[in-house]
Each structure stands twice: as C-alpha cells, then as structure tokens.
Amino acid sequence: MAKILVTGGTGFIGSHTVVELHNAGYEVVIVDDLSNSNPKILQQLETITGQQPEFVELDLCDEAKVKAFAEQHSDISGVIHFAAFKAVGESVQKPLKYYRNNFYSLINLINAFNSELNLVFSSSCTVYGQPDVLPVTELAPTxxxxxxxxxxxxxAEEILQETCAVTPSLKVISLRYFNPVGAHESALIGELxxxxxxxxVPFITQSAIGKRGPITVHGNDYDTVDGSAVRDYIHVVDLAKAHVAAIRRLEAEKAASNYEVFNLGTGTGTTVLQVIAAFEESTGEKLNYxxxxxxxxxxEKVWGDVSKASNELGWTAELGIAEMMSSAWNWEKYLRDNPF
Incomplete structure (x- = not known):
C-alpha cells in the first residue's frame, strides 16, 4: 500500500479524506497540531475504518521537527495538505498569524521532502472573488x-506554481473547493x-438543536432568484473522494503538467433561503430565521464549472443538497448525545 501523509487530518475535510483513502487501500499518516480540531476524532476514525491511523502531533511551522519527521517517514509517497488556519474574521484581526502559519507550514513540507513530492493542496474558490462570468472556470482571473x-x-498557489516551474520533481494539484458541508454517513465525524x-450549515444545525438563536440571512436584495446570496455547496464525502482521485492522477503520472488546478463543486448554485428550505424538508425540523x-x-453569487474535474480527474459530485442537510443534522444530533 502506498503511504499518504494527510496534514490537518483530524479536521473537517481532512478526517473525511482519511476515511476515503483507507477505503481506497492507502496507508495513512496524520499530522496535526490539534489547534483547531479534537483528538477524539482519531477514535472516531478507528471506529469507522476498523484501523487506528498513525498520528503525529506536530506543528508544521517548526522547520527542524518537520525535517526530522520527513527523515523518519521516507516511505511517504504523497501528501494531502489541509493544515492551515481558516477563520476569515480572525485573519482580518490577526493577519501575521495567518501568513506565518499558512506559508511556513507549506514551505517547510516541501523543503523537508527535498521537493520530491506528489502534493495535493487544499485551495479555495475564494481566489475568484466575485467572478465576472458564471459558472467560473479554472481559467478565470483571480x-x-x-x-x-x-x-x-x-x-500559496503562486508559491507552488512558481516552485513547480523550476522543480520537475515537485508535482502538485491544487483543488479549489466551493462550500463543503455535510458529514459522514455514520454520523461519527463532521464539521466541528x-x-x-x-x-x-453548522449555524443552521446548531440553531435547530437549540445551541444558537435565530439564523440571520445576510441580505435578501441580491440579484438572485430569491434575493439571498448563492453558493455552490458540495458534500464533504464527495470532496474527500476528489482528493483520492487527485493522488491517483499524480501517482499514474497522468497530469498535463507538474502543476494543475481543478474546481470542486456540484456546478449548481443554491441560495441561502433554498438551503434553509432544503434543511427543513430533509429533516422535518422548522428553522427560525x-x-x-x-x-x-x-x-453575491458564485458557482463553479466542474467539467475539468469530471473529464480529467474522472470525478463527479454524487450527493445532493438533501443528503448534505440530513447528514449534517445527523452529525449535530450525535454531538448532542455524545458531546466531545
């Protein structure tokens, strides 16, 4: 079995990707500093997969420790890099915290493995801002x-692209996600x-279960079907499977170049009010908003053209908004009965 390193593997998307890698026959090593996740997720992963994943608690900003880790794990054949701070509001208040963590961790990883690496990078549709044309393709300007x-x-995408341009041994796929939601069908892992x-979506589920007050819909005067903002929501399990597809593409040396970019979404825009309606319909719970x-x-509105991922990665999102809402609700109920 090929061994894949998943940084940030106890987080929301990372934990689901660990499960899908296991299902695909990979051996997984998780690195996480647990600054934004719960160590109990490791037990949940063992329950789901029947196997305890190897776990190393490590701050990827510590260059010496990352280098030592790489030397001890020279059999790692690929890396999926999730580890990053991700709270938009906090980043505005503490920009240096975000620049230090999110860049140092990436640079240390590449250097530690001597740039001989198959790397899947967790990027975001935020790079597009408000696109001029919808659906937005990978060729749209940032x-x-x-x-x-x-x-x-x-x-980070620029760092990777420019490094790949002068480093043939570094092979990278950047995955630009739209809005990941939902939870594993077991309800043992989800967004935390x-x-x-x-x-x-987590605000919706927490409001429905009584942990939060009414939901605020921010704006109903946008140029959309019902006036609320539009996003492209994608089930986290579908998203996790795309990372497996990306690793396989790198392993098979099928990439068109040593730096590629793919959009990951459903290709369909859904308004905030439509998400609320879908939650109510799929769960039977009435929301206060x-x-x-x-x-x-x-x-205002963004959704992706995901035809490149379909045609070249061989990946297509399979789960719809109803499954996204019902699985997120099942996870919230699990947390109520089994608090972390």
Missing amino acids: KKAESPYGNTKQI PIGVPQNL TIGGRRDGDV
Whole structure:
C-alpha cells in the first residue's frame, strides 16, 4: 500500500479524506497540531475504518521537527495538505498569524521532502472573488482577496506554481473547493467549529438543536432568484473522494503538467433561503430565521464549472443538497448525545 501523509487530518475535510483513502487501500499518516480540531476524532476514525491511523502531533511551522519527521517517514509517497488556519474574521484581526502559519507550514513540507513530492493542496474558490462570468472556470482571473485568509490561498498557489516551474520533481494539484458541508454517513465525524460557527450549515444545525438563536440571512436584495446570496455547496464525502482521485492522477503520472488546478463543486448554485428550505424538508425540523443586512465582503453569487474535474480527474459530485442537510443534522444530533 502506498503511504499518504494527510496534514490537518483530524479536521473537517481532512478526517473525511482519511476515511476515503483507507477505503481506497492507502496507508495513512496524520499530522496535526490539534489547534483547531479534537483528538477524539482519531477514535472516531478507528471506529469507522476498523484501523487506528498513525498520528503525529506536530506543528508544521517548526522547520527542524518537520525535517526530522520527513527523515523518519521516507516511505511517504504523497501528501494531502489541509493544515492551515481558516477563520476569515480572525485573519482580518490577526493577519501575521495567518501568513506565518499558512506559508511556513507549506514551505517547510516541501523543503523537508527535498521537493520530491506528489502534493495535493487544499485551495479555495475564494481566489475568484466575485467572478465576472458564471459558472467560473479554472481559467478565470483571480481577484484581490477579501481577507488575509483568502490571500494565503492565492499566494500559496503562486508559491507552488512558481516552485513547480523550476522543480520537475515537485508535482502538485491544487483543488479549489466551493462550500463543503455535510458529514459522514455514520454520523461519527463532521464539521466541528470552535465557538460560533462562521459558516451557514453548522449555524443552521446548531440553531435547530437549540445551541444558537435565530439564523440571520445576510441580505435578501441580491440579484438572485430569491434575493439571498448563492453558493455552490458540495458534500464533504464527495470532496474527500476528489482528493483520492487527485493522488491517483499524480501517482499514474497522468497530469498535463507538474502543476494543475481543478474546481470542486456540484456546478449548481443554491441560495441561502433554498438551503434553509432544503434543511427543513430533509429533516422535518422548522428553522427560525430573520433577514438582516448584507455583510461586508460577501460575494453575491458564485458557482463553479466542474467539467475539468469530471473529464480529467474522472470525478463527479454524487450527493445532493438533501443528503448534505440530513447528514449534517445527523452529525449535530450525535454531538448532542455524545458531546466531545
């Protein structure tokens, strides 16, 4: 079995990707500093897969420790790099914290493995800003980021692209996600925000279960079907499977170049009010929500053209908005009965 390193592997997307790598026959090593995740996720992963994943608690900003880790794990054949700070609001307040963590961790990883690496990088559709044309393709220009977090994704892509241009042994696929939601069908892992959720779906589930007050819909006067903002939501399990497809593409040396970019979404835009309606319909739970003003920095509407991922990665999202909402709700109920 090929051995894959998953950095940030106890996080939301990382933990689901660990499961899908296991299902695909890979051996997995998880590295995480646990600054934004819960160590109990390791037990949950063992319950789901029947196998305890190798885990190393490590701050990837510590250059010497990352180098020592790489020397001890010379049999790693690929890396999926999730580890990064990701709270948009905090990044505005503490930009240096985000630039230090999100860049040093990436650079240390590449240097530690002597740039001989198959690397899948966790990027974001935030690099597009408000696109001029929808659906947005991978060829669309990137726009000035709305936050230091978004800027770290843009600059990290530039770091990787420029390094690949002069380093043939470094092979990278950057995956630009749209909006990951949902949870594993077992309801044993899912999104676990620390503090008040910044994303819509965990706020919905926490509101429905009584942990939060009414949901605020930020704006109902956008140029959309019902006036609320539009996003391309993707089930986290579908997203995890795309990372497996990306690793396989790198292993098979099928990439068109040693730096590639793919959009990951469903290719369909869904409004905030449609998400609320889908949650109510799929769970039978009635939500309490109010209409508020627009938020500064919010994009009006964005969804992706995902045909490149379909044609070249051989990957297509399979789960719809109903499965996203019902699985997220099952996870929230699990947390109520089994608090972390």
